[in-house]
Amino acid sequence: MNIIIQRGRVWKMDELPEYSIALDGAVSGPKIDPEHRKFSFDHHSDCYRFCTLSACMQAHTAIRLGLDPEQYSIFVNDIDSDVAAAIWCLKNKDRCEEPLAIKLINAIGLGDMHAGAFNTNGMGKVIEWVSLPETDSRKNGDYSKLSDEGLNSILESVLLRIDMYVNGDAKPEVDKIQLSPHYNILRNQNGWVLVESDDPHAFSGLYKAGFDRIVLLRHQPDGSICYSIAKRSDFIGEFPITKFYTALNKIEPGWGGSSVIGGSPRNHDGSRSKIPPEKLTEIIDEIVLKKIKSQSIKAVKKNSTIPPGSK
16 A cells, blocks of 8 residues: 655645545545546535544445545645545555454544534544644644654654554553643634644633634644634634635635635645634624624515515
């Protein structure tokens, strides 16, 4: 099995050779081409996030339904616990039906599908521990500087931890984990919050605190800013994330994601957005306030309508 990591790159299905699997945004949207043995296990675009399985759950399901990944090349443009768990499944197809493997894949998958908005049934410490090689690198500011080879080292470290958990050897290390999301709320107006945090799992704490619409920023060592824009689910209104992408792409190409979470460009050199927070806030406020005003006008018109037969 060949694993190709190219930070920030998005391939088209036509570019991939036969026997290819793209993970978690390496190709946009979930796609299946059994004739040419090409598959995209993605849940970031061209889908409804709340009912589309995460990359690791798609890989896990495909294997249990008969996919034999041994001959495939795996295409990746970023490393997180979802990608690593998907690769673990593809490399360990004979272990995918083990109870601890199923438990871990479901926990990582649900956590990633809903960006921390979903209860992972007491598996929070396990996910945090499994993810530490990646999350510590992000917190330390090293992640954005890593080469593709460096990202592969992160992947190997996470895979080792998944092995330890599935082998039943992780409990002493997991017990040391303290879950304490760290964040600083910079602004709370117009129904959404602007938050600064270097914690990649801050969304879970923010959702638990009652915030449904969030823009999270993290300053990068190169001066760029990593933005993540999210809402609890597709059932939360007055925060049209895809419209934000459209507006932001007019200034800076590369913004994108799903209807419930996405963010700034992922450039191959590790840099992210050059848009300052003040400008981002202005753009989002303009769209949000316009949406709220439009809905208010519709509500007034609806309530003022005289029912047929009334005097």
